[in-house]
Amino acid sequence: MVACRAIGILSRFSAFRILRSRGYICRNFTGSSALLTRTHINYGVKGDVAVVRINSPNSKVNTLSKELHSEFSEVMNEIWASDQIRSAVLISSKPGCFIAGADINMLAACKTLQEVTQLSQEAQRIVEKLEKSTKPIVAAINGSCLGGGLEVAISCQYRIATKDRKTVLGTPEVLLGALPGAGGTQRLPKMVGVPAALDMMLTGRSIRADRAKKMGLVDQLVEPLGPGLKPPEERTIEYLEEVAITFAKGLADKKISPKRDKGLVEKLTAYAMTIPFVRQQVYKKVEEKVRKQTKGLYPAPLKIIDVVKTGIEQGSDAGYLCESQDEESFTMGQWQRQDLSNPRYYAFNHQVETFSP
Numbered sequence: 312m313v314a315c316r317a318i319g320i321l322s323r324f325s326a327f328r329i330l331r332s333r334g335y336i337c338r339n340f341t342g343s344s345a346l347l348t349r350t351h352i353n354y355g356v357k358g359d360v361a362v363v364r365i366n367s368p369n370s371k372v373n374t375l376s377k378e379l380h381s382e383f384s385e386v387m388n389e390i391w392a393s394d395q396i397r398s399a400v401l402i403s404s405k406p407g408c409f410i411a412g413a414d415i416n417m418l419a420a421c422k423t424l425q426e427v428t429q430l431s432q433e434a435q436r437i438v439e440k441l442e443k444s445t446k447p448i449v450a451a452i453n454g455s456c457l458g459g460g461l462e463v464a465i466s467c468q469y470r471i472a473t474k475d476r477k478t479v480l481g482t483p484e485v486l487l488g489a490l491p492g493a494g495g496t497q498r499l500p501k502m503v504g505v506p507a508a509l510d511m512m513l514t515g516r517s518i519r520a521d522r523a524k525k526m527g528l529v530d531q532l533v534e535p536l537g538p539g540l541k542p543p544e545e546r547t548i549e550y551l552e553e554v555a556i557t558f559a560k561g562l563a564d565k566k567i568s569p570k571r572d573k574g575l576v577e578k579l580t581a582y583a584m585t586i587p588f589v590r591q592q593v594y595k596k597v598e599e600k601v602r603k604q605t606k607g608l609y610p611a612p613l614k615i616i617d618v619v620k621t622g623i624e625q626g627s628d629a630g631y632l633c634e635s636q637d638e639e640s641f642t643m644g645q646w647q648r649q650d651l652s653n654p655r656y657y658a659f660n661h662q663v664e665t666f667s668p
Contacts, residue, residue, distance in 0.1 A: 352382040354390070359397040360559045361390045362552060366404035372411035373403055375434070375459040379414075384437055391446065398559035399444075401467065402451040402552055406544035407477045409452045410460025415487065424636070431635035434459065434493035441466040442498070447562035447569065451555035452529070453548055456480045457517070462493040465502055468569045469562060471531045471555050472520040473547055480528055481517035488611045490634070496618045497630045503527050504580050505590075505619065509597055512615050527571055531558065584623075594620050 351373075354363040363386055367373045390396050403409045413434075421427045441448055441463065450456075450464040452472040461480050464470055472478050482499070484490050491499075491512065500508040503526045511518065523529040533554050536546040561567035573581070583589045594616060601612045622630020 349382050349386075351376070351379040352386050354386055356396060357556055358560065359395060359563070360556045361393075361396045361399040362556065363387075363390070363399060363401050364404045365401070365410065371405070372408040372455065373405060373460070374411055374414040375463075376414040377417060380434070380437065387440065391444065396446065398447045398449070398563040400449045400451055400552065400555040400559050401463070402548070402555065403453065404548070405454070406548065407454035409450075409454050409456040410458075410463060411455050412458025412460055412483070413492070418489070428635045431492040432631075434462075435631055435635065438462055438466045438493045442494075444468070447559060449555045449559045449562070451551050452478060452480070452520075453551055454478055455517075458482060458484055458491065459493055462491055462495040462498070465498050465528070466494070469531075469558055469567075470529045471533060471551065471558060472523065472529045473535050473551055474520050474532045475535045475547070476519070478520040479517035480520070480523050481515065482512045483515040483517070485513060485611050485615065486515040488609065490611055490615045490618065492634060494631060494634070496615065496634045497622045497627050500619055500623070504577060505584050505593065505623070506580065509616065509619060512619075513597070513601060513612050527573070527577070530569075530571060590623065 350368050352363060352365060354361050356362070363383075365373050365379070365383075367376070367379060373379070387399075390399050417430060418427065421430060447468040449469045449471060450467040452464060452470060453475065454473075454477045456464055456472075456479070458481075461482060464480070472480070482491050482495060484492075490496060496512065499511065502508070503511075507526055510516075518526065518528065520529060520532055524532050531554075533547075533551050535543065536550050537543055539546055541549075558567060562569060584593070598613065598616055601616065605612060618630060618633045621633040
């Protein structure tokens with residue numbers, strides 16, 4: 312009996328030493344009762360870098376549900392309040408999925424347009440805090456990064472993605488008759504340019520990691536690892552985390568710049584979009600193409616153009632407000648409650664499931 316107890320003590324001591332040797336501070340998992348009740352988010356600290364892991368329970372994919380929103384805000388507030396933490400990494404524990412988008416059941420639960428607006432503005436506030444974080448945040452992307460997941464990622468100061476066929480970035484909301492609602496209509500054009508942003512939002516198509524890097528949507532690529540002592544997916548996530556931690560430290564130490572050098576074509580496009588006449592022509596041509604292809608039957612694409620235009624011509628605040636007052640998302644939520652068999656609902660969910668493990 313004594314020998315068994317001694318072995319048990321030594322085992323726990325050895326495990327603790329392994330964690331210490333790897334740099335993890337364990338108090339974050341046991342410091343409060345709130346931490347013990349979290350089911351979607353957990354985090355640890357390695358050196359002075361907080362590693363925030365997203366893992367929605369009982370689901371193949373992570374979705375931005377109310378529960379995840381609440382836990383994520385709580386965790387980020389702890390990180391921002393800690394003097395020992397200088398940077399953070401956001402990563403998913405699920406192979407093949409970073410964040411697949413917002414929980415569309417939240418929209419279905421909204422009974423008024425005011426509730427949809429409130430939901431959007433709450434998401435905008437959370438994402439804005441990430442964007443304005445004084446502690447650099449690195450999004451470590453492996454798998455599908457879609458909709459609200461992409462909006463979270465582009466609000467971070469740096470993005471690293473695995474060069475894997477399952478790693479895709481996109482804004483598929485238009486396929487469901489809605490539009491990005493957490494500031495994506497305002498941030499995406501600034502990041503990749505108005506033409507590329509409109510193409511992504513109006514088509515709902517997903518972008519592979521290598522192309523995302525060329526567009527400026529991703530800052531660094533990581534090659535996925537093959538089989539070893541652990542499954543390839545698990546090894547890749549661990550490696551991605553290590554790389555992201557290194558970059559987070561570099562950003563905090565000012566050894567890495569979050570600013571990206573733009574190519575000549577991007578610079579010329581950006582300059583052209585500063586000319587009012589050119590902008591008006593772009594809006595006109597895109598709207599004409601949308602009306603021709605949709606025959607005016609789908610209002611969401613036209614709403615996307617209007618919201619992007621509002622942000623550019625009247626400023627981001629006006630753009631965010633216009634984005635949040637999304638009557639199309641409210642209508643979609645009402646329709647979803649009544650008919651889950653609608654082909655557009657199936658198409659949206661099929662796209663998410665296609666890129667999940």
